[in-house]
Amino acid sequence: MTDIFTLDAEVRTDLGKGASRRLRHANKVPAILYGEGKEPVSLTLAHNKVFRAQQEEAFYSHVLTLNVDGKPVECLIKDMQRHPFKQVIMHLDFMRIDASHAVHTNVPVHFINEEAVVKKGAIVAHHVSEIAISCLPKNLPEFIEVDVADLEVGQTLHLSDVALPKGVTSDELAKGESHDLAVVTANAPKGKADDAEAEEETTEE
Incomplete structure (x- = not known):
């Protein structure tokens, strides 16, 4: 390699x-x-x-x-x-690049433990495939690992929920809270989501 x-x-x-x-x-x-x-x-x-x-x-x-x-x-x-x-x-x-200067680049995201979310009856939806980061060249990761094992149905992980490696910061989060992008969501299967909405409408009526 x-x-x-x-x-x-x-x-x-x-x-x-x-x-x-x-x-x-x-x-x-x-x-x-x-x-x-x-x-x-x-x-x-x-x-x-x-x-x-x-x-x-x-x-x-x-x-x-x-x-x-x-x-x-x-x-x-x-x-x-x-x-x-x-x-x-x-x-x-x-x-x-210079070893003493921070670099700004995008690194790929690797999602792990998706099978644990699927077992809960959810469909995993990725919103990003890479994350914009800043760090010194020596700290540059080949990828960012996002563990979704604890993601519940209907829940979304955002950039602020992602554990970045030591010495690495998110370029988006540096712009402020409004840039806390969605990274991955555990969606309910379409049929179940429709059933839930139907139940809510019936209850309201």
Whole structure:
């Protein structure tokens, strides 16, 4: 797994759409490296190495090392453009990071113990697939684990209910209580929910 976090890159000076097209025909991926107050650098990477790496979920939320003409640079993947129907990576955006500066990125959510909620007769509904976080690079988690075992029918877990790893904060919650987004809900099966509403209406009548 470690190899997917290290990629070799070459600085490119031949820019423009035509140049990028030629690179792709040569099984290379055009990319750009920016951030940390330094000038953006245009790069070229081997498509087969990138394609293999991006198949791993951890690739998108892990500190990567780009060997730029032999010099290692730590960074995060910030954007990836894919071909609309071919299995081709069209372009990559990398953002430099500094070990002493907090990074802002999105990490995937892994929901666990959903079977315990299903046994209660509920249907689990995910509202998010990733969470925006801030932390120092050394504290960057590959994913956020959300345990739903204690979720009751009709209950919703919000961002404020999620236990984040040490040194990690939620970018959304930092904006205030109104950004306490719903993460997952245990919904009653549709038939049961309709029955309950019908009972309430009958009672009211």
